[in-house]
Amino acid sequence: MRYIIFILKLQFILGLVFYAGCSGSSSGPILPFASAPCTRFGPARVDVIPITSLVPAPDSDRNSTINAYVCLIDAFDSQIKSPAVFRFELFELLQRSTNPKGKRLVLWPDIDLSDPGANNGHWQDFLRAYLFSLPLQQRPDSAILQVTCLCPSGKRLTADFLLRTKP
Secondary structure, eight states, X not given: OHHHHHHHHHXXXXXXXXXXXXXXXXXXXXXXXXXXXXXXXXXXXXXXXXXXXXXXXSSOSSOEEEEXXXXXEOTTSXXXXXXXXXXXXXXXXXXXXXXXXXXXXXXXXXXXXOSHHHHHHHEETTTTEEEEXXXXXXXXXXXXXXXXXXXXXXXXEEEEEEEEOXX
């Protein structure tokens, strides 16, 4: 009986020594979301709010601005605020076509909202959406505004909006 107890104690001690080990590569606890924290709480889709419009400049017929209202929507259809990079493109509208996006007219520089100050500067709290003022040199009759949202999780979300500039 003493022999069995001795063997069990020896196995327990050897198990602690060999399985506990000292690994120098461990930098902390391993969590299931350690590679991308809170990715399930991030945006699931992007949407352009219908109050998006073209505002003509008062002094010129050619210069104008597109006020684009964009909201990020999570998996539960709630509008959220999130760090992201936004890309805006304006395409010519092709009437009576299976693919209505024609030639690209304008590509604006990417807008990086990873910085909290920049993010808050574009945020419209009463709408739960972002406002982007995009300068436009030449006004088309109608066009398609495409917004692409590059999320920190690696997702690429896009939305198209038909922008009618003249009645």
